[in-house]
Every structure is written in structure tokens, then in C-alpha cells.
Amino acid sequence: MKLFGRKTRISTPSPARPTERVTPPFDGMNNFIVVVLDSCRYDSFMEAAPKTIMKLGETEARYSYASWTAPSHYNLLMGLMPHTSPSGVFASEYYKHDFVRYNQRLGARDIEFRSLVPGLWLPDFLRNTLGYRTHAMVSLPVLNSMTPVNRGFDTFRLMDRHNDMNAMLDLMTFPSDRPSFYMLNVGETHYPYARPTEAENQWPRISGVHGVFKHLDDNLVDGCVRESTSGDRFFDAEEMEMLRLRQVDTVTYLDTVFERLFDIVPRNTWITVTADHGELFGEDGYFGHGPIHSEKVFQVPFLEGRLR
């Protein structure tokens, strides 16, 4: 397989030079899109039962390697998808088995875990070894382009709004000379679980939490909230249920955005949909994600497939 030299990071996609236009490695290879529904817990996804997204394949309940955004995305960009928590196998065997799936995802051959050694970074491997154009569009400021997750990407963009996957679709292109990889961190499913059409003054304003979310706007922290601030009271069951239903509603809404996504991507595109972690809505006294050890903060939906 032809190897490409390391490319200089650029801010916008640029057409490949004629000398890079090598056909054989790309014959039959897929564009590859990983959509990370930030904070979308498995149960919320299943309750929404998004018909369009579910056309990709069977929805599995998997487990994130981390309970909040930054480490979870780092892990994912090492190429490790949320796991199935198998018992009776060595971790190294599981990783090997998990990586074989990349042959199907990319329409390639001979990809295995050691293909990523020593860098252990999927975007580098896709760009430098397989010749992909690599793009990230993210919604959460903890993943901004100055963070270490921005490695191996031709373009890396923190979106203007935290909850507008549709705006990402406007920026996607799929030149036919080389396959494209997109990592989309989608924020509608993150607190405050808002459709982009909902006015900010309609968002739930619960004492303490909104203050933390405001800081998220200021690029300081992820919106993972366990305690209210300044002695404010914690949520009651009714508020938790209202927030949970809002997350379910965002999945219902996102299904319409996926309809558009499926319309604009070329047929040879593999799409993986998952979440970086779940969300707690009152279980064990928790709200949100982050400094929480509870099964539901790790349980995420996972489904993938190639459009036909």
C-alpha cells in the first residue's frame, strides 16, 4: 500500500496535488464518519428509537472507556470504539479483535491493531498511511482545536453553536480522488438537551447548573455537573425526568438531521454512531457525567453500517 508523507496541518481542505492522485489504494475504500452523540445514554437513544439512524444496523449497548468527554474522545481517536465488556478474554485479544473491524469500515485489507504502532492515533493512520482527508467538527469546548486531540486532522473546527449538527453538514465535502474521514462531536444531546431552534431563554434554568453551563460557553469546562453551586439545592425527581425527556427529544430531532446526512454522503460511506459517555438523571443521586462511577454513565448506544 502506498504511503503518503506527513502533511502540514491546514485550516481548510485543499485539493490533492496531481502526484497524490493514486487510484489503487482508494479503489473500493469507504469514506468514514464517526458521529459521537455527546452524553447520549443508551436508554435515551432506545426510547427515542430514531428510525433513520437505526437503518445503519443493530443498536448495541456498549460501554465507554471513560465517563466524560475529553478522555473518551482521546480513546476513540486511538481507534478503540466503546467496548462490549466481554468476560473471559484478555484485553489485548479484545483490542485485536476490535481492530479487525476497520477492514470492513474502511473497505481495506490487512488493518490490525499493530498497524497504528507506534503513534496509536487513528487520524494519523488514516491520513498518512491510507491517504484519507481527515476532519473534525466538535461542539464541546473541551475538545477545542488547541487541545491534544487535534492531531492528524487536516481541519479541526469548534462549531459556533454547541447544538447544531446541521451546521456541520453544511461544511462536509467528499472529493472523489481520496476518501474522507469525519469525526463529528454532536452537542444537541448534551445538557441542556436543546434543539437548535429552541431559544436560549427557553432552556431549563436550574439554579447552579446554568452557571456551570455558562462557564462551558467560556471554554472552561465540560458541562458535567454533580453538585449545585453556592449551596443551591440539588434537582428533584420531577426536574430530573424533565431533563431526561429533553435528551430523548434531542435524539428524535437528530434523526431528521441524519436523514439529511444520509442524503449528502456518497454511497461508499461507512457511518458509526455512538456516544462518548452516558448521563445520569437521578440514579444513585447523580446528575450528568464526569466524576461519577455508575453503570449508566458508561453505557452508550453503538451502531454502524455502510449506506447502500
Ligand SMILES: [Zn+2]
Ligand atoms: Zn461528552
